[in-house]
Amino acid sequence: MRLIRAEVLKLVRRRGLMTWSLILTVGAVVVAETIVVALHAFNPAHHGPAGGANNLDNYMFLVSGLGTVAAILIGATAGTQDVGNGVFRDLVVTGRKRATLFNVRVPGALLVILPMVAAAFAIAVGGAFLFSGSLADPSWSDVAKYGEYIVASMVVNVVVAVGLASFASSRVVVGVLIAWNAIVGPLLAHISVLGSVRKGLDIAATQHFLPLHNGNTPGVTMTTGTALLVLAVWVLLFSSAGRWWTNRRDG
């Protein structure tokens, strides 16, 4: 536990990282809700209430999309900061196993990103109910599904970022993972000729948890068990690779 607390300390004391992560999570939702509330207040004839199911979808699109970017930033930093600052060898000479030093990075990063995303999620859900006005409130099952989707997305992206960061610099990791989540992954998920191979994509597995309505149409369908299995494989693959490389690394 003390090592995990140390990981959290190293991350939360980075002012730039924390500022950007808060902007991308809580800040983005607050700004979006404020704008929609203001538009409705000034011109209710053209702009509907800021709450309801549709607006919840929009807010969740923000929380998951920008929250993923924040998760990647935090994961990449957690994975590179000891080596990048030359402190890794000082931790190794305490006698701690390299694998232990690697293992604490993921929980440390999750303890930083999850509260931010949870706050953004709570603001989004609260706004969707509070400002629903004449619109129907979102269903609690949709809220629960969005919760599952966002948690799955954050966990897998943090683990992949931490694992990749054992091999590459944080900038490379951030660039590659944003490109994967925004362009490459969704593109592959929509190439139907790839068939069931697409079930192996982490993006396809996390999208399984999205509520099915409006624009949320998954490119790939799978059972919950398959989705959980795919995510577990991604988590195991990248954490094992990162641990293996960290074990090989000279301090």
Next chain:
Amino acid sequence: METRTVTAMETVIETRALTKKFGERAAVNGVDLTVAAGVAFGFLGPNGAGKTTMIRTLLGLTQPTSGDVALLGLPQPAKRAEALARVGAIVEEPKFHPHLTGRENLKIVAAARDRAAEARIPESLERVGLAHRANDRVKTYSLGMRQRLGIARCLIADPALLILDEPMNGLDPAGILEMRRLIRAFVDEGRTVFLSSHLLDEVEKTCDQVAIVDQGVVVVQGAVGEIAATGDPTVLIEVDDAAAARRILDGRQIEEEGKALRIKLTAGVTPAELNRLLVTAGIGVSRLEPARATLEETFLSITSRLETNE
């Protein structure tokens, strides 16, 4: 700070035929090294001699190609965690998370050590004179302060053995004096300090024992005074006619040192005989002082001899 004691003649570092190769090149080549407890041990060598590789191998930061290592009597890497729990080390220059304060940086490392380590942080900072800057970010620290923070990071382990790689690097004269005082204080407490340094004069002033390493091989090892005494004796003379003195002493190794001449005494030649030669030739001798070879002279003599033998 409660200090662990070690038995006076206990061996804290022992290597047998320790070798570390990078490709075909041996950075550490069959090193047999024995460091007794309770001494300041200097590990000397020119740049690229293998000092840092030796330290990294001792600490398990890199795996040896062959040979055995024991730290605090514990075989490595089998009892690595047990041994390193009582070792504090600075490898190359001390590095920290620059965005954290000095105290926070120590907390990070204390978290990787036993629970008592965190309780030692205030005293360790006090000991190295950084208590007043402990809550400032490390990126505002000078190199000297980082060196001292590195020592504080070692002290939170309450180490029986400190391994310091070039601890005087970048320090101003006052900082060097302070570091020397700290090292001697650690030795007085019963700790062992193993340090590498290219500042031979400082090692001579700080250390009790020394090993000279060149091209990955320990060339000589022993007490500083004994090793310094292994060089040829010299005398310093001041005369009224240096040119005439050089002619009279032609064939001997003579170097100018300010107003004086340093003359290496070859076998069988005594200072008295040298004096008689000069006076007989009508040269006034105002000073004749037998000089002990410094560790630096011995070091240069040994390493240059190796280069000649190549």
